Amino acid sequence: MSTTTTAGGHRPLLELRQLEKRYGNGTLALQGMDLAIGEHEFVSFLGPSGCGKSTALKMIAGLSPITGGTIAWGGPGQADHSHDISFVFQEPTLMPWATVFNNVWLPLRLKGRSRAEARAEVEAALQTVGLAQFAEVYPRELSGGMKMRVSIARAMVTQPRLLLMDEPFAALDEMTRFKLNNDTLALWQANRFTTIFVTHSVYESVYLSNRIIVMAARPGRVIADIRIDEPYPRSDAFRTTARYNELCVQVSQALHSAGGDH
Ligand SMILES: Nc1ncnc2c1ncn2[C@@H]1O[C@H](COP(=O)(O)OP(=O)(O)OP(=O)(O)O)[C@@H](O)[C@H]1O
Numbered sequence: 503m504s505t506t507t508t509a510g511g512h513r514p515l516l517e518l519r520q521l522e523k524r525y526g527n528g529t530l531a532l533q534g535m536d537l538a539i540g541e542h543e544f545v546s547f548l549g550p551s552g553c554g555k556s557t558a559l560k561m562i563a564g565l566s567p568i569t570g571g572t573i574a575w576g577g578p579g580q581a582d583h584s585h586d587i588s589f590v591f592q593e594p595t596l597m598p599w600a601t602v603f604n605n606v607w608l609p610l611r612l613k614g615r616s617r618a619e620a621r622a623e624v625e626a627a628l629q630t631v632g633l634a635q636f637a638e639v640y641p642r643e644l645s646g647g648m649k650m651r652v653s654i655a656r657a658m659v660t661q662p663r664l665l666l667m668d669e670p671f672a673a674l675d676e677m678t679r680f681k682l683n684n685d686t687l688a689l690w691q692a693n694r695f696t697t698i699f700v701t702h703s704v705y706e707s708v709y710l711s712n713r714i715i716v717m718a719a720r721p722g723r724v725i726a727d728i729r730i731d732e733p734y735p736r737s738d739a740f741r742t743t744a745r746y747n748e749l750c751v752q753v754s755q756a757l758h759s760a761g762g763d764h
Contacts, residue, residue: 511539554722
């Protein structure tokens, strides 16, 4: 990486340079995507369906091969955190036959940690999402919001440097989504990881992020990089401020120029 800080003054975590994805069937999902993300940023990828948000996230996670360009990790004197990543999907993807404890233990178990060795960390992760009392419950006994909390606890248990969230709250009702927005921000502030959050919602992206990357489709690319320089912690009162509304209008306009129907 050529710089020691990103435009927002953060130490660099990763940089996409001319990133391209062409799927085997010929679809050009991303082309010429340039983006530097700093440590402890909360970045949203916002854009119409099919603009390559999930594709970019999967490539950053190393789950989808790069067909052009590069992803560089760290910067001068900075560590490579490409292995300190957790992913939260739209579906909670819990193992139905396993208790909440065993679901959250899974990433540590895959690293060879016994139940006894992992116990304190699993319990701490459940505590952070308010589910300490539900360790021995099975997923079928939980509401949609609680299942998503388990999914977030499972992502947090390895203490990632980068948390990737792909429309995690899209299937939840509005009250639950607002609550989980606040919980996500509290976890991000307390643990100082970087978050990349994929969403279709202008309102959600402005509420959460300090930076919104607006993308357009055919081919997928970045068309706007908007800073949301409002202080944290943000609370539900922020949603009712004139400034929040102004920012939503600004971001909506950028999204409309992307050809979205939002
Ligand atoms: N495995 C695949 N094989 C072929 N084409 C794919 C594959 N996955 C995605 N695509 C195509 O790549 C483009 C980008 O898809 P992607 O899912 O990344 O977009 P998105 O912005 O996340 O969309 P959405 O908001 O609907 O989830 C789309 O045209 C999609 O049809």
